[in-house]
Amino acid sequence: MNIRTVGVVGAGTMGNGIAHVFAKSGYRVILADVEQRFLDRGLETIRKNLEREVAKAKLTGEQCEQALDRITGIVDRKLLADCDFIVEAASERFAIKSELFRDLDSRCRPAVIFSSNTSSISITKLAAVTKRPDKVIGMHFFNPVPVMKLVEVIRGLATSNDTFTSVRTLAEKLDKTPVEVNDAPGFVSNRVLMPLLNEAMYAVMEGVASPEAVDEVFKLGMAHPMGPLTLADFIGLDVCLDIMRVMHSGLGDPKYRPCPLLIKMVDAGWLGRKSGRGFYQY
Ligand SMILES: NC(=O)c1ccc[n+]([C@@H]2O[C@H](COP(=O)([O-])OP(=O)(O)OC[C@H]3O[C@@H](n4cnc5c(N)ncnc54)[C@H](O)[C@@H]3O)[C@@H](O)[C@H]2O)c1
Numbered sequence: 001m002n003i004r005t006v007g008v009v010g011a012g013t014m015g016n017g018i019a020h021v022f023a024k025s026g027y028r029v030i031l032a033d034v035e036q037r038f039l040d041r042g043l044e045t046i047r048k049n050l051e052r053e054v055a056k057a058k059l060t061g062e063q064c065e066q067a068l069d070r071i072t073g074i075v076d077r078k079l080l081a082d083c084d085f086i087v088e089a090a091s092e093r094f095a096i097k098s099e100l101f102r103d104l105d106s107r108c109r110p111a112v113i114f115s116s117n118t119s120s121i122s123i124t125k126l127a128a129v130t131k132r133p134d135k136v137i138g139m140h141f142f143n144p145v146p147v148m149k150l151v152e153v154i155r156g157l158a159t160s161n162d163t164f165t166s167v168r169t170l171a172e173k174l175d176k177t178p179v180e181v182n183d184a185p186g187f188v189s190n191r192v193l194m195p196l197l198n199e200a201m202y203a204v205m206e207g208v209a210s211p212e213a214v215d216e217v218f219k220l221g222m223a224h225p226m227g228p229l230t231l232a233d234f235i236g237l238d239v240c241l242d243i244m245r246v247m248h249s250g251l252g253d254p255k256y257r258p259c260p261l262l263i264k265m266v267d268a269g270w271l272g273r274k275s276g277r278g279f280y281q282y
Helices: 013-024 036-055 061-069 077-082 094-107 123-127 161-173 189-205 211-221 228-235 237-251 260-267
Strands: 005-009 028-032 071-074 085-088 113-116 136-141 150-155 177-182
Touching: 005 013, 005 077, 005 094, 013 028, 013 036, 013 061, 013 085, 013 136, 028 036, 028 077, 036 061, 036 071, 061 071, 071 077, 077 094, 085 094, 094 113, 094 123, 113 161, 123 136, 136 161, 150 161, 161 177, 189 211, 189 228, 189 237, 189 260, 211 228, 228 237, 237 260
Parallel strands: 005 028, 005 085, 028 071, 085 113, 113 136, 150 177
Antiparallel strands: 136 150
């Protein structure tokens, strides 16, 4: 597979990070979103983050400008037809992603691989809306994408070995470390992380300890760089709740029941860092 041009769909938190790492590694990137203002915000973030790398002498000013020149922002999805590879990083809704995959399936060449950065939606189910289920795969990057080394590479039921090998090689070319995972609710990262965060919330709800005390236990006793409640605020409490719900319904085990305090906080609009209030005030 000769990949030169990568289509990144969604210019939000993850999409702009994914466009950043592909452009820095020499790929041409077509970055798509539904409105120009989302593209402008994404492109501005990419510029700021690349400039930060220049300030830290990880990149020259010339390399920064070259990377930026490789990225084209578009709102007209037709322009994704020429891409050699697709990474979908649109909002975490099956209806949005399935509509995108169905539409791109009719526009892109049959050999083009479609990858999704979804945190929890079934790759097998997304693949089934296309006529190329063997070429659909999960490519799960972590936030912030330019910094985090891991990419979970998720095989759907129909994903071919050729597709898997191509995506693993591609992740390595981005200087990431791919880890192979099979398709299951929450994959590995969220399957293991989210119940930890959820249990920390139960500890607060039941008055076992304050959020500060819970976080301190994990920082000092387990050498975690940040405590579970600080991390939950950083991820977004609405995102945590969505993922717990996907695991609860998908795995059918009561141990994944979302903490009632989490549900209440999301109902109140306390979504963590992004809304100014979560387990902490920002
Ligand atoms: N935020 C994280 O820490 C994180 C980590 C790993 C994976 N993810 C996953 O990455 C994906 C994106 O998450 P995010 O945090 O970047 O969300 P975000 O809300 O920051 O960005 C999503 C972007 O997708 C755009 N979009 C929506 N529908 C679209 C469409 N039809 N075509 C093109 N663009 C469209 C939105 O306008 C928005 O700009 C989700 O699937 C999420 O589960 C998120």
